[in-house]
Amino acid sequence: MRKKNLFVISALALTVSTLMAPLTANAALPITVSNQSVPSLAPMLEQVTPAVVSIAIEGKQVSKQHVPDAYRFFFGPDFPTEQVQERPFRGLGSGVIIDANKGYIVTNQHVINNADKIMVQLYDGHEVTAKLIGSDKSSDIALLQIDTPKKLTAIKLANSDKLRVGDFAIAIGNPFGLGQTVTSGIVSALGRSGLNLENIENFIQTDAAINSGNSGGALIKLNGELIGINTAILAPDKGNVGIGFAIPSNMVNNLTAQIIKFGQVRRGTLGVQGRELTAELAQTFGYDTNQGAFVNQVMPNSAAQKAGLKAGDIIIAVNDDPIRSFSELRAKVATLGAGKTLTLKAMRNGKLQQFTVTLSASADNLVNADDLHSSLSGAQFSNTTVNGKAHGVEVTQLTKGSLAARSGLLKGDIIIGLNRLAINNLGQLRKALAHPPKVIALEIQRSNNVLYLIIR
Incomplete structure (x- = not known):
């Protein structure tokens, strides 16, 4: 599996270990051996x-x-x-x-x-x-x-915002290609960031043994619900040292829902710049803890400005879920999706304020046409919706004199079909152009008219 620098291997793998802390009757399903009740995770794992x-x-x-x-x-x-x-x-x-x-x-x-x-x-x-x-x-x-006649089993997603440090965690995956392996531990920390792994970081940290090859595997609770997708380990010597990281299930749920609906992640943006909150900074602004996200600047005409947020505000909750850091705020906002309406709680001059914000679309949602087909070079595309439903791919930017412009595309055109195949989102357009035919007939909606552009 591809490795990433900075102490961290992006592939998380699990190795067999034993649960070191005693389990209560509610924590595991008991079985009877030699007339004695013995706590075991086996019954739950057989289902998961x-x-x-x-x-x-x-x-x-x-x-x-x-x-x-x-x-x-x-x-x-x-x-x-x-x-x-x-x-x-x-x-x-x-x-x-x-x-x-x-x-x-x-x-x-x-x-x-x-x-x-x-x-x-x-x-x-x-x-x-x-x-x-x-x-x-x-x-x-x-x-x-996948498409298979086999009966599949799915994992139910837990609410990862309700996790607490100390909750038991079980990791399942395929370390080193050995085959499915189960390890156990606890949630060691929440809201971890600054690992320089990916652009959006809000990791669950766990000490469940994880090794290379476990990337994409499950981190679950004792009731079998998914709390995270194992993603990375801190491994100076390329081995497990008991520090692993997983993407929270709520982030996974938001992102996959957008991919299913639009073919891509429609990243949302709040329009603030900020920093992590220190105890000294919190005290200066009339707040008695360092849990929260400090707002340095509110960008003009942004979702935050329209909602009434100001520089100096300390955001402490999103939709009633506590915010521990600015990195956590950034990750939550970016994965909720453009157009989502959320409630923010913030401290201003020592007083609690509440704001309703509708997230704007991030510039990251734009796709360069060069990545799709060379003949469309010079255009930028984004998904578009009608009444909340996916409705084609819009030409949002167009360079004058480019190949895309010479093919007849105009800014504002909406691609709704390709060679009689309906196109509802960028994912479908990308798939259709992965192995492009010799002649591409784009079905275009332009204002109230529908026309075809032929691209060779």
């Missing part, structure tokens, strides 16, 4: 482990090497300045079935990055090819889908 799968990928890694100028001297100025090499690679990871009826599986984006083929191995050993529905690099989430 079929929902955790192993993922194997195949792909090609493209590398470019500069050709020395001497080659151009001997072979002429037309000799290429770069050599492109393709090297096949394979990778292993884990995934979690979150919808048994539709075959949806969530994993990490880095698990399937650059994959040409994705194979999912179910708990019973059955293998099936998966297709990528969508992914988000900033939050390291990817959504796959």
Whole structure:
């Protein structure tokens, strides 16, 4: 699995360990051995482990090497300045079935990055090819889908905002390709950030043994509900030291819902700049704890300004869920999605204030057409909706004289079809152009008219 620097391996894997703290009767399901009641996680795990799968990928890694100028001297100025090499690679990871009826599986984006083929191995050993529905690099989430006659088992998602430090946690995954492995521990910390792993960080920290290959696996509660997707470990020596990190289930739920609906994450933005709150800063602004997000600046015409937020406010809750840091606020806002309305609680001059905010769309939601098809170069696209439902892909930016402009596209055009295939979102357009036909007929809605543009 691809490794990431900064002490951290982005692949989390689980190794077998024993539960060190005593369990209460409510914490585990008891079984009887030799007429004695013995606490065991086995009954719960028998219900949950079929929902955790192993993922194997195949792909090609493209590398470019500069050709020395001497080659151009001997072979002429037309000799290429770069050599492109393709090297096949394979990778292993884990995934979690979150919808048994539709075959949806969530994993990490880095698990399937650059994959040409994705194979999912179910708990019973059955293998099936998966297709990528969508992914988000900033939050390291990817959504796959499989189609199989096999009866699937899904994990129920818990409310990760209700977690407490000290709650028991069990990790399930595929460490080092050994096969499904279960380890146990506790929630060591919440709201971890600053690891320089991904752009959006709001991790659950756990001491459940995790090792390379466990990325995309499940972190669950004692009742079998999913509290997080294992993503990284702190590993100076590339081994487990009891510090692992998982993406909270509430973030996973928000992100996958957007991918299913729009084919991508529609990131929301509040429009504030801020910093972590220190005890000294809190005292200066009439607040008696360092839990919260300090607002340095409110951007003009932003969602925050429209709601009435001001510089110097200390945001302490989102939708009644406590905010521990500015990083946690940023992660929650970014994953809730554009257009979402939420309630913020903030301290201002020592008094509690409440604000209702409708999140704006982030510039990250724009997609460069170059990433979709070379003939559309010069355009930027974003999803558009009508009455809350996905309704095509809008041309939001267009460079004058570009290939996209010369093909007849105009700013404000909405792509609703391609070669008689309905296009509702960017995910569908990306999929349709993954292996483009020789002739592309784009069905365009322009004001109240519908027309076709032919692109070669």
